[in-house]
Amino acid sequence: MPAPPRIAFLGTGLMGAPMARNLLRAGFPVTAWNRSRAKAEALRPDGATIAGDAAAAVRDADLVILMLENGPIVEEVLFRAGTAAAIRPGTVVADMSSIKPAEAQGHAARLAGQGIRHLDAPVSGGTVGAEAGTLAIMAGGEAEAFARAQAALTAMGRPVHVGPHGAGQLAKLANQIIVGVTIGAVAEALMLAQRGGADPAKVREALRGGFAESRVLDLHAERMIARDFTTRGRSVTHLKDLDNALDAGRRLALAETPYTALTAELFRTLLSHAGDLDHSGLLVELERRNPGQVA
């Protein structure tokens, strides 16, 4: 049996730390780096080697994983800090951060010039999925690079190769469109039913198991009914994702993405009127636009 690939993990925050832990548990040697070093040090008891800078972390790696906040931060860590120069040719860089498809394509092109293979591999499932190792992982890039990263990705969740460079990020945007619009649909439907005198909790119960069934009807409708808008999924993050989807649509010369545009507009006005509630707070914005008594 060949030795498992040595992994450099850059960015061990709320999501990255449990993902790195799952790699360690699965037997992969991991060298961790994080901008604020304490968050990397927390992985030492789990068996990680801690690196003082990103370049040192990647020097001996066969697979470099990034889990950072956004595209500009990925760019800085990868290209402005001398990290890319320290990566050996032939290495696979799997960027699991959620960034713009065009940014991912740019990173892939720059690394290709050095003989380094890039995968965009963003995730869905939140910290719960990261801890359980059940993340949905949407990967874009060459099939051979995906094959080489697959075992490590599988230690963190369920990877699917969805297409060429940038396709993983597009799939993540597709995910965010579906989740955001479904939240809006459930909010509008429950608002209508409640204004007409129906009990929204009973309506949700009646609809479960039918064609309207969804994770959103399960989780987010419950928050709406309890009027608990404590942030689990941030509206400001969801708006950023939808704006990235609109940007991707413009680059692809799409004339109309009306569901995405409507939902981005609702999040924008929600944020300006009510602040950064949970994304199920779309209900609050729809209610603001429909003043009048609640039955």
Next chain:
Amino acid sequence: MPAPPRIAFLGTGLMGAPMARNLLRAGFPVTAWNRSRAKAEALRPDGATIAGDAAAAVRDADLVILMLENGPIVEEVLFRAGTAAAIRPGTVVADMSSIKPAEAQGHAARLAGQGIRHLDAPVSGGTVGAEAGTLAIMAGGEAEAFARAQAALTAMGRPVHVGPHGAGQLAKLANQIIVGVTIGAVAEALMLAQRGGADPAKVREALRGGFAESRVLDLHAERMIARDFTTRGRSVTHLKDLDNALDAGRRLALAETPYTALTAELFRTLLSHAGDLDHSGLLVELERRNPGQVA
């Protein structure tokens, strides 16, 4: 043990026939009537008594169930054909047809004048759910009437009492809003991903099990990917339901139901350009609005 209530079943078409069969299997005596008599006669081998007219069917019934095409037809069968006059005071009329909430409230008020109790109890789940006895049944009306109909309704599916007269029809409209908008969201997301070079079948696979999971991502996305728009759920019916939802919103003085309005507009233009496709054909309409090559 008291004798089970005698049931009159008016309207034994595609949905009504399997529903009546489930009542017969559960031991309820059923007298069936249908405008075209042959469809009622088909229930005779299952043990149904067949009535030549609706008034004859309801005369000895403890529970009258209607499963008809729309509000005007319910009104004609119930009030213009002398049927209501033949129903004994104290009887429960459960109208399982999908009609406007305001129509259901009108019927309830007229029957109350005769001492007859009305439930609006529309269903979701299609012929598959009707045959399996697993329909979602959304009931509006008085709690006592619901309690008296509950055993019979349970023979056909999963009844939930969601509120006063009309609330069942509102819940059904809420269901149709959520299903229609979720179809639109999935269509728009898959279109974006495909135009950007991702494989929509792989994107669907990657998203399953995450927060975007839904019956629509399961069933309707598969039809979109196979480009199989053979009608299982008719666009024309879905548009009628969304128009009824918009009408209900106006009656409740709702100023904005943007998801419902957008989806109704897409179905309307879909119908004028491509005809009565399956409701997953919303993808066809979004593609028409976004001409250009498919990657």
